[in-house]
Amino acid sequence: MRLGVFGGTFDPIHIGHLVAAQNAMHAAKLDRVLFIVANQPWQKEGTREVTDAHLRYLVVTQVLESIPGLDASDIEIRRGGLSYSVDTLIELNTAHPDYELFLVVGADAALQMPTWERAEELSRLARLVIVNRYGYPTIDNVLDFDEPILAEMPWLDISSTDLRERVRDHRPLQFLLPETAIDAIEVHSLYRGDEVIN
Ligand SMILES: Nc1ncnc2c1ncn2[C@@H]1O[C@H](COP(=O)(O)OP(=O)(O)OP(=O)(O)O)[C@@H](O)[C@H]1O
Numbered sequence: 001m002r003l004g005v006f007g008g009t010f011d012p013i014h015i016g017h018l019v020a021a022q023n024a025m026h027a028a029k030l031d032r033v034l035f036i037v038a039n040q041p042w043q044k045e046g047t048r049e050v051t052d053a054h055l056r057y058l059v060v061t062q063v064l065e066s067i068p069g070l071d072a073s074d075i076e077i078r079r080g081g082l083s084y085s086v087d088t089l090i091e092l093n094t095a096h097p098d099y100e101l102f103l104v105v106g107a108d109a110a111l112q113m114p115t116w117e118r119a120e121e122l123s124r125l126a127r128l129v130i131v132n133r134y135g136y137p138t139i140d141n142v143l144d145f146d147e148p149i150l151a152e153m154p155w156l157d158i159s160s161t162d163l164r165e166r167v168r169d170h171r172p173l174q175f176l177l178p179e180t181a182i183d184a185i186e187v188h189s190l191y192r193g194d195e196v197i198n
């Protein structure tokens with residue numbers, strides 16, 4: 001099994017995430033991609049309130065249940081505490097020693113990887129797949145990963161940050177994220193007063 005490991009805050013999940021995962025799957029010939037919902041995205045803390053992890057996981061699960069090959073994982077929520085990709089890869093390697101793991105990241109996340117917890121351990125745990133992202137330079141080497149796989153996707157200038165601002169400003173969301181996620185934002189009254197913490 002060639003398994004893609006795609007971490008995110010998914011607050012909310014959007015079309016950029018889905019297109020990135022599909023193109024990573026194609027480029028790296030992956031059998032499945034796991035969307036790992038971060039419990040506490042420590043590098044995003046202090047800037048704004050992150051939506052409850054169980055609710056973010058519920059919405060990701062609902063969106064992915066109709067999409068073949070993409071699965072939601074609550075492995076970081078069950079582990080609790082700050083979310084470190086290195087711990088997730090170790091846990092997956094231990095549970096599935098026969099799987100080949102591929103860490104999937106957008107170009108913005110790839111640029112940040114040297115700042116991740118125990119970053120120097122990552123390259124012995126998984127291969128790396130980098131998906132291009134609008135607004136960020138394409139990079140083809142990170143840390144000491146051996147030949148990262150570059151996954152091409154159409155530039156989609158979609159981010160969770162912009163979607164939260166759209167909700168707050170009553171601007172349209174349609175086609176930027178799945179209907180299921182739009183419904184969840186409505187039902188749970190998410191992002192209405194999304195405040196930036198200074
Ligand atoms: N539009 C996009 N194109 C390519 N990759 C993306 C896109 N949006 C998100 N990603 C990738 O998805 C992963 C998870 O991203 P995340 O959940 O933080 O979404 P985000 O839109 O960047 O959120 P925020 O705006 O709140 O920072 C990261 O690896 C990120 O690079």
Ligand SMILES: O=C(O)c1ccc[n+]([C@@H]2O[C@H](COP(=O)([O-])O)[C@@H](O)[C@H]2O)c1
Binds near residue numbers: 036041043108117
């Ligand atoms: O392991 C870490 O220390 C670490 C720090 C920041 C981000 N990550 C991973 O990268 C994912 C996307 O990061 P970000 O900041 O672009 O949303 C995030 O959800 C984690 O899976 C991992």
